Amino acid sequence: MATYRDPGTLEFDAVIVRSDVTGSSSFVAVPFDVAEAFGAGRVPVHADFDGETYRGALVTDGTDHRLLVLTELQERLGKGPGDAVHVALRLDTAVRTVELDDDIVSAFTEAGVLDAYRAMSYSHQREYEQWITNSDQPETRARRIGKAIDMIVEGARLK
Numbered sequence: 001m002a003t004y005r006d007p008g009t010l011e012f013d014a015v016i017v018r019s020d021v022t023g024s025s026s027f028v029a030v031p032f033d034v035a036e037a038f039g040a041g042r043v044p045v046h047a048d049f050d051g052e053t054y055r056g057a058l059v060t061d062g063t064d065h066r067l068l069v070l071t072e073l074q075e076r077l078g079k080g081p082g083d084a085v086h087v088a089l090r091l092d093t094a095v096r097t098v099e100l101d102d103d104i105v106s107a108f109t110e111a112g113v114l115d116a117y118r119a120m121s122y123s124h125q126r127e128y129e130q131w132i133t134n135s136d137q138p139e140t141r142a143r144r145i146g147k148a149i150d151m152i153v154e155g156a157r158l159k
Helices: 034-038 071-077 102-111 114-119 122-133 138-154
Strands: 010-015 026-029 043-049 052-060 065-068 084-091
Touching: 010 026, 034 052, 052 071, 102 114, 102 138, 114 122, 114 138, 122 138
Parallel strands: none
Antiparallel strands: 010 084, 026 065, 043 052, 043 084, 052 065
């Protein structure tokens, strides 16, 4: 596990940009040297966008660091690509745990994949949990739980 330096709260203004790689995700560019500020490259942060909170990570595209701005966050802000936001972020030292519904825990435990699931990064756990729980029909949910088990056994990522 990486050791991070805590520089306190860092603030900046940025413009939300739509990714030209995926075309479906948006981010803000981080205007400072993340490795210098935090002592590491990929850093868990607690961010505040114009008063709306978000827990995420500063990630790099190999050159610059970025912070994702999820669609649901953009909706809460009433903003999107091209709009300016004020960002305040700080190191997030809290343990990140995805809470699973009882049926998912039971299925993962019975299949022997719960430990493998818990060993995944927080964001990967969250992707699986949201994919399963966002299903509208009970049959779809059950199918997705089964598919998730198969993918976890294979060591595959959802996205």
